Amino acid sequence: MAKTIIKNGTIVTASDEYEADILIEDEKITTIGKNLQETDAEIVDASGQYIFPGGVDPHTHLEMPFGGTVSKDDFESGSIAAAFGGTTSVIDFCLTSKDKPLSSSIQEWHDKSQGRSVIDYGFHLMITQMNEDVLDQLPSIIQNDGITSFKVFMAYKNVFQADDETLYRTLLAAKELGALVMVHAENGDVIQHLTEEALAAGNTEPIYHARTRPSEIEGEATGRAARFTGLADSQLYVVHVSCADAAEEIRKARRKGANVWGETCPQYLVLDESYMDQPGFEGAKYVWSPPLREKWNQEELWTAIKNGDLSTIGSDQCSFDFNGQKDLGKDDFTKIPNGGPMIEDRMSILYSEGVAKGRISRQQFVDITSTKSAKLFGLYPDKGTIAVGADADLVLFNPGESRTISVKTQLMAVDYNAFEGMEVQGVIESVMVRGRFVVRDRKLEAEPGYGKYMKRKPFALGSSSKTAASTSV
Numbered sequence: 001m002a003k004t005i006i007k008n009g010t011i012v013t014a015s016d017e018y019e020a021d022i023l024i025e026d027e028k029i030t031t032i033g034k035n036l037q038e039t040d041a042e043i044v045d046a047s048g049q050y051i052f053p054g055g056v057d058p059h060t061h062l063e064m065p066f067g068g069t070v071s072k073d074d075f076e077s078g079s080i081a082a083a084f085g086g087t088t089s090v091i092d093f094c095l096t097s098k099d100k101p102l103s104s105s106i107q108e109w110h111d112k113s114q115g116r117s118v119i120d121y122g123f124h125l126m127i128t129q130m131n132e133d134v135l136d137q138l139p140s141i142i143q144n145d146g147i148t149s150f151k152v153f154m155a156y157k158n159v160f161q162a163d164d165e166t167l168y169r170t171l172l173a174a175k176e177l178g179a180l181v182m183v184h185a186e187n188g189d190v191i192q193h194l195t196e197e198a199l200a201a202g203n204t205e206p207i208y209h210a211r212t213r214p215s216e217i218e219g220e221a222t223g224r225a226a227r228f229t230g231l232a233d234s235q236l237y238v239v240h241v242s243c244a245d246a247a248e249e250i251r252k253a254r255r256k257g258a259n260v261w262g263e264t265c266p267q268y269l270v271l272d273e274s275y276m277d278q279p280g281f282e283g284a285k286y287v288w289s290p291p292l293r294e295k296w297n298q299e300e301l302w303t304a305i306k307n308g309d310l311s312t313i314g315s316d317q318c319s320f321d322f323n324g325q326k327d328l329g330k331d332d333f334t335k336i337p338n339g340g341p342m343i344e345d346r347m348s349i350l351y352s353e354g355v356a357k358g359r360i361s362r363q364q365f366v367d368i369t370s371t372k373s374a375k376l377f378g379l380y381p382d383k384g385t386i387a388v389g390a391d392a393d394l395v396l397f398n399p400g401e402s403r404t405i406s407v408k409t410q411l412m413a414v415d416y417n418a419f420e421g422m423e424v425q426g427v428i429e430s431v432m433v434r435g436r437f438v439v440r441d442r443k444l445e446a447e448p449g450y451g452k453y454m455k456r457k458p459f460a461l462g463s464s465s466k467t468a469a470s471t472s473v
């Protein structure tokens, strides 16, 4: 049995902070206490460091086809970058299509991830239609594949977008079967019309991506999905909330008692719409959907995090090279592949902008980057906390040093970083996944394929059932 004791660190969870040693035997934490001794254990000194639970990134698109190209970071480069950034589990979006059985899309996602990842990973499943055939497949997907969250796109008309009936029926099925419904909340029909108008007027630059997707359109779709959720008495997770308008809809739904949670992403907390309006084609680096917003939205998002109206931080990792991929849209902003490289810096940015700047506590940092995602997506308490019996997924974090984000030093496979030159407080020294150092003293130690596929537990609110995730969120 492999034994490790991490000594002298400060353990930080979503609720506590204390100094103690951690004994790890094989993959699990088996003892937490003062002055632990084991003759046959390797001793790791974590003096002066915080020990956080490994990050759980609930939102990635690794090697995902989009807009005639494929996102560049795959399960290998993406998971290595994630690990160096303190993330030990990711949940990636498995795309599906109307004309194939869902099982073949899931197999396709296994084929691209098998043997590649250095951290643990799971899948969400995209739902494009809801009918008897799909309903027949879902129980086995939840029970056997361990995929317990379904994603519905309310935007990307004629590509991913599903209609309201599909969303509503997915909410009903999820309630019945024990799954969490995720939505990309933007009104795709109105975006389509605004886009046609912009192009007809000759407005082709990247900034028009933002101007054709105003925040009203995100707020409207968020409110619509939240109302459907209340009506169906189901459960909803709104991905990548970018603006005050959408955060307010989530807040309203939660005040009414609806089971609605929201995620935001580092880019919406730090960058704003002006980045898309840079001369030349530079703005294409900042094309996400929903788009970056006017700066005043950022403090509203931080407030929503503090209040608990936004529960998690996803990276929405979906990276494309600036040269050769983003430039597909040089003459037409609608052809710029949407998304950016974010998996590596998600936790650093949140710590630096959140904790180091006094906006959130270290406990809140752990909660939004790890614990809440583990709870909502059926991974808790194996993932998302530091406790006896949990997986030894740990981050050794040195708060005293700083680093500068740059494409020159990043591990993500693309040719730019949207946060180029940003100084972040705190450095991730070592990262352990199930008892083994994947990153040690800032060097990679695990080989691709070490990461395991995670079958997740069904969604259940406060259930005492052993097989269901007790969310208590």
Ligand code: URP
Residues within 6 Å of the ligand: 061, 184, 240, 287, 288, 289, 290, 316, 318, 338, 339, 340
């Ligand atoms: O711009 C984004 N967010 N790209 C990834 C796909 C999605 O909508 O999440």
Ligand code: ZN
Residues within 6 Å of the ligand: 184, 239, 240, 289, 290
């Ligand atoms: Zn989306």
Ligand code: ZN
Residues within 6 Å of the ligand: 192, 193, 194, 196
């Ligand atoms: Zn139209």
Ligand code: ZN
Residues within 6 Å of the ligand: 059, 060, 061, 316, 318
């Ligand atoms: Zn996404």
